[in-house]
Amino acid sequence: GAVVSQHPSRVICKSGTSVKIECRSLDFQATTMFWYRQFPKQSLMLMATSNEGSKATYEQGVEKDKFLINHASLTLSTLTVTSAHPEDSSFYICSALWSKETQYFGPGTRLLVL
Amino acid sequence: QQQVKQSPQSLIVQKGGIPIINCAYENTAFDYFPWYQQFPGKGPALLIAIRPDVSEKKEGRFTISFNKSAKQFSLHIMDSQPGDSATYFCAAVAAGNKLTFGGGTRVLVKP
Numbered sequence: 001g002a003v004v005s006q007h008p009s010r011v012i013c014k015s016g017t018s019v020k021i022e023c024r025s026l027d028f029q030a031t032t033m034f035w036y037r038q039f040p041k042q043s044l045m046l047m048a049t050s051n052e053g054s055k056a057t058y059e060q061g062v063e064k065d066k067f068l069i070n071h072a073s074l075t076l077s078t079l080t081v082t083s084a085h086p087e088d089s090s091f092y093i094c095s096a097l098w099s100k101e102t103q104y105f106g107p108g109t110r111l112l113v114l
Numbered sequence: 115q116q117q118v119k120q121s122p123q124s125l126i127v128q129k130g131g132i133p134i135i136n137c138a139y140e141n142t143a144f145d146y147f148p149w150y151q152q153f154p155g156k157g158p159a160l161l162i163a164i165r166p167d168v169s170e171k172k173e174g175r176f177t178i179s180f181n182k183s184a185k186q187f188s189l190h191i192m193d194s195q196p197g198d199s200a201t202y203f204c205a206a207v208a209a210g211n212k213l214t215f216g217g218g219t220r221v222l223v224k225p
Contacts, residue, residue: 001160004157032211034212034213043203044213093157101146101148103213107156110155
């Protein structure tokens with residue numbers, strides 16, 4: 001299958017700081033990437049759809065000013081958690097759309113806000 | 115509102131057994147149904163996928179059965195191994211590429 005990477009794999013930050021997470025499709029170009037959030041023992045919750053060269057589309061209830069998404073190239077999307085607070089601590093996972101329906105997922109980023 | 119219902123939440127089988135995970139959906143616009151396997155601390159990995167015009171699909175030890183009229187589909191893991199212990203998610207896709215995930219099933223295969 002296609003390969004998607006995320007960086008960093010885990011990050012610890014202080015409350016009030018911003019954290020940037022990168023998602024890269026390594027062996028294919030992805031005009032569309034997705035960002036998910038996953039709480040322990042729960043399913044994945046879609047946060048937003050990231051389209052190369054245009055603004056991201058956010059799901060209902062997701063604060064777009066808090067979770068800034070940029071899809072600057074066909075292989076890179078970034079998620080910036082601004083002014084992070086402890087409740088933002090979670091496992092963030094990106095995916096890249098490989099074909100019309102098939103998404104390949106990154107390994108995830110564990111964020112801990114102290 | 116959960117559009118894809120998955121059961122059971124967890125199950126335990128002995129090595130060699132056949133865990134069966136069931137999913138049901140309501141939205142008839144769904145036309146692609148992938149299954150993902152997730153190990154702790156990792157991202158989901160695509161296992162196998164099926165379209166509603168196919169009643170069964172096999173890939174290695176993984177088999178999907180699909181019942182379009184009942185709007186149900188299931189995953190069978192043949193000859194299960196301890197290394198298959200993971201959380202499995204069914205999902206469904208309609209136009210727009212968005213994945214709608216089931217709630218997940220934690221499978222434990224005992225040696």
